[in-house]
Amino acid sequence: MDDLLAEFIAETREMLEATGGELVAWEAEPADRARLDAIFRFVHTVKGNCGFFDFPRLASLSHAAEDALADCRAGRREADEALVTGVLAIIDRIAEMVDAIEAGETFPEGGDEALIAGLDVSRGTLGEATSDPAIGLQNVQLPANEEATTFARRADAQRTIRLPVELLDRVMSGVSDMVLARNDLAHRLRQAGNQPTIDGPFERLTTILSDVRDAITRMRMQRIETLFGALPRLVRDLSAELGKQVMVDLDGGDVELDREMIETIRDPLTHIIRNAIDHGIEKPSARLAQGKREIGLLAIAARQSGNTISIVLADDGRGLDEERIAAKAVATGLVTAAERASMSRDKILNLIFEPGFSTAETVSNVSGRGVGLDVVRQNLEKVGGTIKVGSIPGEGTTFTLQIPLTLSIIAGLTVEVAGHRFAIPQSYVEEIVQGSARALDLTRLGETALVTFRGTRVPCLMLGEVLGLDGSEAAASEPTLVMLRLASGDLFALAVEGIHNHGDLVVKPLAPAVMKSGLYAGSTLLDDGTPVLLLDVANIAAQHALVSDTRTRVLGPQADAAEAAADSASRAMLFTDFTGRRCAVRLELVQRIETAPVAAIDRSAARPRVVIDGLILPLIGLPEGPLAQTRVRLLRLSDGACELLYAVREVEDAVELTDALAPVPEDPLAEAMTLIGGSPATLIDAHELFARHGEAPQLAERPRCTLPDGEWARAILAPLVTAAGYDIVTPAEAGPSAIGILFEDVFEVAETLGRPLPARVIRLRDQPEAPAGSETIYRYDREGLLAALAAAARAPAMGEAA
Amino acid sequence: MTEKLLVILQIAGRRCALSALDVRSVIETTAITPVPRAPAWIAGITALRSQALTVIDCRRAIGVAGDWPTDHRAAVVSEGGHSYALLVDGIEDITTAAGEAGQVPGGFGAEWSRVAVGMIETMAGPALLIDLPALLAGPEAARHEIEAAA
Numbered sequence: 040m041d042d043l044l045a046e047f048i049a050e051t052r053e054m055l056e057a058t059g060g061e062l063v064a065w066e067a068e069p070a071d072r073a074r075l076d077a078i079f080r081f082v083h084t085v086k087g088n089c090g091f092f093d094f095p096r097l098a099s100l101s102h103a104a105e106d107a108l109a110d111c112r113a114g115r116r117e118a119d120e121a122l123v124t125g126v127l128a129i130i131d132r133i134a135e136m137v138d139a140i141e142a143g144e145t146f147p148e149g150g151d152e153a154l155i156a157g158l159d160v161s162r163g164t165l166g167e168a169t170s171d172p173a174i175g176l177q178n179v180q181l182p183a184n185e186e187a188t189t190f191a192r193r194a195d196a197q198r199t200i201r202l203p204v205e206l207l208d209r210v211m212s213g214v215s216d217m218v219l220a221r222n223d224l225a226h227r228l229r230q231a232g233n234q235p236t237i238d239g240p241f242e243r244l245t246t247i248l249s250d251v252r253d254a255i256t257r258m259r260m261q262r263i264e265t266l267f268g269a270l271p272r273l274v275r276d277l278s279a280e281l282g283k284q285v286m287v288d289l290d291g292g293d294v295e296l297d298r299e300m301i302e303t304i305r306d307p308l309t310h311i312i313r314n315a316i317d318h319g320i321e322k323p324s325a326r327l328a329q330g331k332r333e334i335g336l337l338a339i340a341a342r343q344s345g346n347t348i349s350i351v352l353a354d355d356g357r358g359l360d361e362e363r364i365a366a367k368a369v370a371t372g373l374v375t376a377a378e379r380a381s382m383s384r385d386k387i388l389n390l391i392f393e394p395g396f397s398t399a400e401t402v403s404n405v406s407g408r409g410v411g412l413d414v415v416r417q418n419l420e421k422v423g424g425t426i427k428v429g430s431i432p433g434e435g436t437t438f439t440l441q442i443p444l445t446l447s448i449i450a451g452l453t454v455e456v457a458g459h460r461f462a463i464p465q466s467y468v469e470e471i472v473q474g475s476a477r478a479l480d481l482t483r484l485g486e487t488a489l490v491t492f493r494g495t496r497v498p499c500l501m502l503g504e505v506l507g508l509d510g511s512e513a514a515a516s517e518p519t520l521v522m523l524r525l526a527s528g529d530l531f532a533l534a535v536e537g538i539h540n541h542g543d544l545v546v547k548p549l550a551p552a553v554m555k556s557g558l559y560a561g562s563t564l565l566d567d568g569t570p571v572l573l574l575d576v577a578n579i580a581a582q583h584a585l586v587s588d589t590r591t592r593v594l595g596p597q598a599d600a601a602e603a604a605a606d607s608a609s610r611a612m613l614f615t616d617f618t619g620r621r622c623a624v625r626l627e628l629v630q631r632i633e634t635a636p637v638a639a640i641d642r643s644a645a646r647p648r649v650v651i652d653g654l655i656l657p658l659i660g661l662p663e664g665p666l667a668q669t670r671v672r673l674l675r676l677s678d679g680a681c682e683l684l685y686a687v688r689e690v691e692d693a694v695e696l697t698d699a700l701a702p703v704p705e706d707p708l709a710e711a712m713t714l715i716g717g718s719p720a721t722l723i724d725a726h727e728l729f730a731r732h733g734e735a736p737q738l739a740e741r742p743r744c745t746l747p748d749g750e751w752a753r754a755i756l757a758p759l760v761t762a763a764g765y766d767i768v769t770p771a772e773a774g775p776s777a778i779g780i781l782f783e784d785v786f787e788v789a790e791t792l793g794r795p796l797p798a799r800v801i802r803l804r805d806q807p808e809a810p811a812g813s814e815t816i817y818r819y820d821r822e823g824l825l826a827a828l829a830a831a832a833r834a835p836a837m838g839e840a841a
Numbered sequence: 842m843t844e845k846l847l848v849i850l851q852i853a854g855r856r857c858a859l860s861a862l863d864v865r866s867v868i869e870t871t872a873i874t875p876v877p878r879a880p881a882w883i884a885g886i887t888a889l890r891s892q893a894l895t896v897i898d899c900r901r902a903i904g905v906a907g908d909w910p911t912d913h914r915a916a917v918v919s920e921g922g923h924s925y926a927l928l929v930d931g932i933e934d935i936t937t938a939a940g941e942a943g944q945v946p947g948g949f950g951a952e953w954s955r956v957a958v959g960m961i962e963t964m965a966g967p968a969l970l971i972d973l974p975a976l977l978a979g980p981e982a983a984r985h986e987i988e989a990a991a
Contacts, residue, residue, distance in 0.1 A: 216890065216892070220890075459874070459875070459877065460874075506877035506878055507877050507878050508877055547892070547893045548922075548923065549886075549893075549895070549923075550883075550895035550923040550925065550977075551921070551923070552879070552880060552883055552895070552977070552978075552979055553876055553879050553883060553886070553895060555880075556876070556878045556879050558877075558878055559876070562886055562893040563893075564888055564893065568888050569872060569874060569888065570874050570886045570887060570888045570893045571874060572874070572876060572886070
């Protein structure tokens with residue numbers, strides 16, 4: 040029986056959520072039969088279900104609403120606003136009663152009659168006796184075909200099962216445990232060395248496990264629809280209350296989000312919507328006066344990009360008033376007038392998220408509830424999210440929320456201090472800097488420390504001191520700095536003694552007594568099964584008063600410049616090299632991707648070379664043994680002057696380097712390790728690469744060549760010479776280094792007559808067989824010709840000297 | 842009535858009892874990762890399979906000073922969705938209760954009274970039945986209570 044009751048409550052809830060949006064849509068379009076049917080079905084189902092249980096009040100409420108709606112369906116009554124309001128009130132009451140039933144409380148008596156009467160009064164002149172249950176029942180009988188479509192639709196929507204959330208959580212934590220067990224096993228296998236018989240199955244296990252983990256993660260996901268479903272109703276109620284007309288446009292309801300996350304963003308989202316309707320969108324008359332549509336538009340869209348979801352709320356209202364925000368900020372002492380003058384519009388607008396900021400002139404009962412946007416930002420930051428605002432005066436305001444997909448598995452970095460290890464969420468890590476205290480300009484000022492990072496003084500926290508641990512002296516002179524960027528934009532350095540590794544961390548909650556210290560956000564297990572604590576970066580910064588407004592602004596311009604620099608330098612080409620290593624090279628270096636036949640690779644010299652476009656380029660990255668494939672993919676890298684080719688097994692994609700770069704001092708050719716798409720990749724150190732393998736360009740420009748006259752030379756010889764990398768020029772343009780291709784007879788004549796000849800010539804003959812002592816090449820001897828051209832191209836200096 | 846099973850522990854030289862239903866297992870404590878800046882009665886965290894346990898030093902959690910031997914084994918308990926490993930002087934036995942927990946005239950002393958449900962007779966002799974949530978609240982809880990009362 041209890042199960043049945045729980046089922047009833049759950050089903051009613053689900054339908055309530057779904058119906059909220061339908062009701063508003065129906066009000067806008069009373070003739071919309073589908074909506075009417077949906078709502079009718081809801082009250083009808085509630086009424087029917089009440090029959091199983093003893094809920095006379097629920098039954099009478101749903102019965103009254105059903106009657107009224109049945110009249111509409113039968114055409115006896117117009118669906119007007121009064122009716123919608125009445126039905127909404129009844130549905131609200133049903134929701135309240137269901138809540139009370141679930142909580143096991145008795146719902147306060149009275150009030151039902153007024154609601155039911157509200158429907159009847161608005162029935163107007165149609166004096167039919169709707170309280171007669173017979174009519175209600177008659178209308179319940181759906182036409183057979185209609186019933187069939189209804190069932191079809193329901194069957195479609197019902198291809199889901201309801202599971203207790205605890206069960207999902209248990210499965211999720213089981214899979215997390217499996218990931219940890221796998222990591223442990225991987226660690227032991229590495230220690231044991233290569234074991235082909237085990238490695239294969241282990242790889243498979245890894246793949247399966249990651250698939251399962253993905254699937255389980257998705258199981259915990261909920262469509263953001265569940266959140267969006269309630270919004271049309273919210274918007275309707277608010278706009279009615281404020282005398283405004285607002286249309287809501289929802290997009291991306293199928294984006295999925297961890298259900299905990301959905302709960303976390305529910306309040307912030309509601310708050311922003313309240314704000315938008317209250318402060319953003321103008322009254323209809325004001326809108327008309329400005330030439331806008333009198334109905335305001337509130338567009339809410341959710342998008343998934345990688346591991347984050349962005350939710351954009353845009354209204355087409357009056358926009359944010361930069362001057363008023365600035366004036367308010369100056370008045371409340373958030374900024375000084377001088378600072379205000381140097382701030383960009385964007386920076387000023389984003390002041391609205393500062394604590395204690397509210398521009399509303401009159402506190403309405405809608406948005407002026409003493410809870411400001413600062414709380415919204417705080418709540419989002421708690422889960423690792425951010426919020427930004429942009430606005431065009433008179434055209435509207437856009438709020439952009441970025442939130443991580445899930446809470447329980449995050450990318451993290453392990454650091455060491457005084458023999459202890461701690462994890463830091465990757466999302467905060469901006470950069471890792473290593474160097475001597477002198478080079479970093481580490482300065483102690485009283486109790487605090489500052490470092491110079493990209494020309495800016497940045498506060499520096501010693502992790503050892505933060506945690507009350509004694510670090511070694513050596514570490515203090517050679518610190519490793521983890522530059523951490525808080526969601527508010529504040530940057531600070533955390534000095535640690537070493538960086539261990541990156542990886543996905545399965546974060547487990549900590550006991551409340553440990554959480555109380557305010558330093559830790561959770562715990563996680565390393566590959567070897569050692570538990571480590573995850574640092575609560577935001578809270579540590581707050582405890583040390585590093586989240587001050589002044590610093591944010593002082594850092595502002597530099598931070599922007601750094602971001603701009605980071606933007607331009609943050610893309611890389613991802614590839615797998617011939618040792619199977621996943622590597623990346625900065626995209627600016629990559630000129631293009633070449634595909635060359637293996638035959639074009641000359642491996643006779645100490646360094647393999649390839650001729651591409653007539654240029655002989657050094658080639659690196661080849662495996663030791665012979666190549667299995669016939670063609671090989673080459674990344675053509677250039678530092679502006681030198682070019683070299685990097686042979687790769689597979690080119691993956693151009694990617695953004697969003698994760699932090701961890702230096703790899705033991706591998707000189709690696710600039711850093713980073714995470715791309717969740718897996719580690721080695722970023723190639725271009726400086727070292729070109730220092731080792733780059734060669735001064737052998738050919739600053741393409742070599743020139745003059746051709747003999749005649750149709751044969753133009754049609755047949757010219758393409759061959761061009762393909763070999765030569766520019767074909769007329770004798771007049773030919774410089775001293777140009778190569779002349781001449782027919783043997785022409786050459787002999789010219790030589791005999793003492794005519795000027797190009798410094799270097801390639802002589803062609805017509806007969807396949809070479810006459811004795813002749814330095815000529817048969818005109819159809821392709822290999823000979825190309826070899827001669829290549830040889831001439833390789834030694835231009837000799838030609839000039841000659 | 843089924844007989845109530847108890848796990849008998851030595852905490853700070855006293856015989857104490859935990860309901861066997863509360864004790865999920867007894868583990869060998871291996872590496873304990875200390876938690877800097879946490880209260881002294883939190884010895885650190887340790888891993889049980891893939892789970893992280895908060896290690897509680899029961900002597901300090903009760904607030905009794907002294908230098909006691911520590912068993913290499915710890916009792917694993919769950920409370921409020923979190924798992925803890927309890928460090929004690931020794932884990933002695935599992936036995937059955939020979940009655941209900943009761944008070945003794947004069948009480949057990951301020952620290953012990955805070956964490957004790959009462960005295961319970963067992964097959965191994967009388968023991969102090971420990972109130973797990975009170976124990977895990979730590980000695981600060983007592984101070985707060987005193988402050989609140991004052």
